[in-house]
Structure formats: C-alpha cells, structure tokens
Amino acid sequence: MKYIKFLRFDLRNGLLKKYMSYIGIALFTTIVFLDCQSVCRSFDTGFTLGEYFMYLYGGIKKYVPTPGEPFKVPYLWLLNHLLILYFTLNYTSADLNGFGQQTIYRSGGRVTWWLSKCSWQVIAICMYYFASWAVLVLLAVASRETISLEITQNVHLYLDFGKTLIPFEQIDLSTELLLLPLLFTVSIGLMQLTLSIIIKPAFAYIISATICIMSSHTQSPLLFGNYAMAARCNKVITDGMNATVGEVSMITLSVICVALGAVRFRRYDILSREE
Amino acid sequence: MIRNEIKRSICSKAFLFALVMMTLFATLSALYYIESWSGYNPEELNRYVDAEGNSKYSPDFAIMSLFSAWLGGDMLSLAYTVFFTLIPIGAAIPFAWSYHVERKCGYLKNVATRTERKKYLFAKTCAVFLSGAAVILIPYIINILMVSAYIPYHMPWAGYNFFNIVYFGTMWADLFFTHPFLHMFLFVMLNTLYGGIYALLSYAISFYIKNLFAILFMPFVVTLAVGYAENALFNRFRSTVTPYEIDPTKFLHSRSIQFFQNSKVILFITVALVAFSLGTVFIKGRKNEIY
C-alpha cells in the first residue's frame, strides 16, 4: 500500500507537474515530423507513420571504419534518447535530498521508496514516448498522411541501410520498430537511476550519453543501443542484430539495475548532499 | 581574487574527472593508430622517411602519417567520435557550475559584501575559461606526444585527398599541404579556445537557469540539435546553397567531416558565442539581485 502511495506521489510530482518537458517532447516531435515530411516531398512521395518512425528511430547503418569515410553521428537518434534521459535525470536525487527524507522514514522501508522510483522512471519514459506518438498521430491526421506502420520502398530514399538490405517484401518491423527504442531508453534510464545513487547524477548522465554515442558508432551486442536502431536490426539487414536477443538483454539489464540499486540503497547514507 | 578562482577551478575533483575522461578518449584514439600503423616495430616506418619528412620510396606513405593519426586527423576511431561529441560536457564539468552553486549556498552574499561585483565576475570568467580550455588542450598534447613517438610525419599529398578530406577552399587547407605542423597547431588552439567557450556558455546559462543539469548539459544537447538542424537544412536546401559547417564539434576537427569549414562562418559563430557569454556575464550578471 505504501508503494502505491509513493508511486502516486511520484507520478503526480515527477510526471504530471513536469508539463514543460512534455512541451519539449511535443516540439521535438513536431520539428522532426516537418523535417521528414519535407524530405519526402522533396522526393515527391508521401510517407507512412512507419516510415516516420524509421526516420526517427532508424539510427544509422553499421559503420565500418574506412579511410576517407568519417563516421557521421546520428544526431536525431541520439537526441531522442538523450532528451528523455535528461528529462528523467533530476527527480530522484532531488527527492532524496529534499522532501524524500521526510517520506522515507515514514514508509518503514527503503526498498519501497526505491521500487517506486524505479517504477516512476519506467512510467515516465513510457509516457514521453506515448506523448511523442500521440503528437505524431495528430500531426499525421492533420496533414492527411497515411496512418499505418507499413514501411514502403520510399524509406531508402532518406535512410541508408547499406548493401545488406533484405528484400522489402520480407521486412516486418512493426513491433520492434516501436518496442526496441522504448526498451533501450527504459534500460539505460534504469541504469542511470542506479548509477545516480552510486555516483552523482551528472556523471550518470555522462555515462548514459557515452553509451549512446558508442552504440551509434560500433555495432556490438554489448552496446545495447544497437538493438534500438532499425537500420541494424536483423529484420532489415542480413547481418543485423537479433531483435529477440536485444529484448532479452535490455530487460535483463533493467532487472539487474533495479536489484543492484535496491542492494546499494539498503545501506545508503541519506544525507543532504551537495549536487 | 583571480588567482584564488583559478586555483579553485584547477585543483578540484571535477577538473580531474573531466581531464581523465577527455584524456582517456584522446589516448584511445592514439592507441588505435599506433596499433594499426606502427606495427610491432615502431622504427620500421621511419626507414622510409628522410630528414625533411619526405617519403623515400612511395608517396603512399603520406597516408600513414602523424598528420592523419593525431586526434584532429582521426576520422575512424570510436574514441575521436566520443571525444568531439563530449567536448561541451568535458569543458563545462570543471568550473562552469560554480556561480550557480555559490549563489545557491549563499557564498555569493559573502563575496558581494567584500569586493566589487565586476572583479568577482571577471575572476570567475577567467577561471571558467581557463579550466575549460585546459581540459581540452592537455588531452591533445598527450595524444600528439603519444602518436609522434610511434608514427613519423610525412608531408601530406593533395593526391590523397580522398583520404585526407581537406578540401581546397576550406579553412586553413593550404596550410595543411605547406605547413602541416602549423595547421595542427592552429586546430589545437581552436579546440582549446572552444573548450573555454563551451565552459563560458554553461557559465552564462547559469545566469538564466537555476538548474545544475541544465547548466552542465544544455550546450551539449543544443550542439546535438545544431548538428541535426544542419543536416535537415542541407537536405531541404541542398540544391541551392553551399553547405558550410556550423556544428562546432565538427568544424573543430581538422578535416571536413561532413560539410566545408569556412573561416568567415567559424569566426562569426565564435564571435557570437563569446559575445553572448561575456555579455550575459558582465551585463546581466552585474544587474542580478542576490537573495
């Protein structure tokens, strides 16, 4: 019961009251939508919602270091994940240094507080994604674009998949396209939350950003960001990352972070620390 | 006061952390090329170079040169990508947050009653700039020392521009082929300057926003947004305009990673950022009330 009370408090103060971050997400989605629309119109073609998601979450094809071909950072993919991780960065440490000190001893248990924060983190990230998708659907309806997750051949006009692309008729990405980026942000968000009680939140964010940048550069099963890029998925390219392995890995990482955080927090000294 | 502020900025755990972080990536970049090009016998490459740095046997060796292996010439490794992308954060960590923290904890009230605001702001500006610049300069020096210990220099050859990606007409391109050491030095100085500028930007943001994470990370996020906007704008207007690099984390690289580096554009951006930062500090900062 106390967990529910904590969670309700966290959702109200850490989510509903943070309307500015939703405005930020809405603005970001709108700009990317208009950009995608502009690109498609320059090729004289319409686009589906599925192609928009590929544009936003697709990432970049596998980079093979080749002289004369420098690595180009996938800014859009990075911005999507790092913006959400930034919006969810401050809440937990601010609570622990402030009002949370009043609530935590009333709860009778530390793990209750920790679990509610983990739940808040997951729900917050999901809410940001849902808000983004909701804005997108509204924009698509307003622009009379096709509301469908189908991916057509138009997508390779603006997303370079490289030479190992599988035939279009065989591409079926609907679940992975939306689930994997969300799972990645959730798992990195939980990792960031756990790290913020071990080291300071600012350093936790730097580690998250470094992992995202490394994932974009190097295709490796240990860099989970790879699973969050459709352009590196084995359902799009022949030598891609296995989506199922990605889902299992990210869920495992999430569970490990929550468990590790609970163990750490049980003996954590709750002091008023400087930021 | 300046001495105290500089001492506080350099002798701190935050400075050490930022320095270690940036040096780590600079070192990894060096190791990538040392491992690729120097092989197990570092002296082997030197056999093909005469005293003036000209290749004896084959101009192909112009590719495997110090001028392509140092951090500013690295275009391939993961380390260079992370280093350049994290410059805005690395520069801000040492001391850019100090004004915010001093205002929040009340230290600013003690200072305000003991010295002129202008002197305090000037001292802090110097310290912030120097710490941000140092965090970028030192890794560069370490990288160049490491690479030059294993990989000899060869004069760049324009025939290999498909590899060098130094296009004629871009900023300091002529220097790359005539005075490559000067070219290297200028880019190191430019990077050092921007280390200071990014630190000043974060410092200036603290006069508008009272959130530590916004102060530290907003320049980083905005730079990513600029990188995205640059691509989007080029896609939209590619048939009508020549794309010039406006993303600092790309024009700080000595190669044209994506678009052309134009000295006038870079100068304009530099002046604009410095004007915004210093203007905020010395105009808004002097008027800010202290609660």
Next chain:
Amino acid sequence: MAIIFNHVTKKIGKSIVIDDFDIEIPSNQITGFKGINGSGKTMLMRLIAGLIYPTMGTVSIDGKVLGKDITFPPSIGVMLENPAFLNGYTGYENLCLLADIKSEINADRIKEVFNIVGLTENMNKKYRKYSLGMKQRLGIAAAIMEKPDIVLLDEPTNSLDESGVEMVKRIVRAEKERGATVIISCHDGEVLDELADDVICIKSGKITDRYVPNESEV
C-alpha cells in the same frame, strides 16, 4: 522507547564523525544533545532515525537493531537541519501529503498542529513564500503531528523569535507528558538546561559529559 547506542562509530569518507558512542537514552524523557557546530549532534539524530547506519556498533530501539531487525524506528518524528518541503504546495498540503503515508491522522489533527506551532494564518500559503521562521515551525509541525513515540528535534529554536522559542518549550514538555521520548539539540545552553531531564555533551563525536540539569538545586 529506549534507544541504545552500543559502541557506535560512524565514518564519512575518512572522517570519524561519531567515535565509540556508547550510551542508553531512556524512554519517556527529554534528552538534550549539547555541543559546538560539527560536534556530531545531527549525525547522532540521523543514526537514531535510521537515515544512516553505523560503520561499527549498533543502534537499537526497544531491543531491535536498526538496519538489521528494523529499517526505521516504527514510530518517529524528525526535524533535521533545514526541513525540506515542496515549494509548489501550501503548508497544509505538504503536511497532508506526509500524513497520507501512514494514514494515522486526519485533517483535524493537521489543523490542530498548525495551531500549536502558530501557523494557522499561513496554512494555505505556498511553501515557497514562507519565511525561515515559518519553515522551521512547519518542520516542527511535521515532526509531532502523528504523535510519534520518538521525537527528534535538531536545533528547533533556530530562526525563531521569542514567542517561537516559548512555543518550542511548550511542545517539548507536552510531548514528554504524552509519553514520547524527546531528543533535542540546541545551541542555547539555557534552553537545554531548562527543558532537558538529561544532557549529553558531545565534542568531535565523543561524549565529554553527561549531567542532569539543576540536580544540585534539587
């Protein structure tokens, strides 16, 4: 609720903030912690509240070891350092949020507590508009509203005017009469000697003296 420190040492980093603290604080009495700034009074209170755990030794409440048998004391009210509340809520709403966790008290009790600390007129003002003294009073209200068995008040007279100091004295005596164990730290030695049944003097995390105030007069 008897509180027992059994050879407690606490280190923060390399500093020893509490050094071999071995003492029993009896229940249903007012115990004062006296010491200069940085002597360890607040750290002791954090140890009793279960917010931090000893590096060595144990702290037990009614025979149950904190951090082993129980995570936090079952019934405790705490006011430590600068009390932290939510800026966007009124004083009343802040206390309602806290009261909702255990759901042991109702709105009437919250209003009663506002009356006790003299904040009735400012109950519906946003916390960010509270003065330092008002914030202190709200912190005290939060500590006593649920009628806990242990009340910890760290420098409760800070930022309070004369009437505020008298209010604190009344509250402390009333809590003792109710049957609570009250632990109070105060810079003002006179206030401590007036209120406390037992005063423990602390310096650098160690006990330097323990006495019953006004014993000689008795």
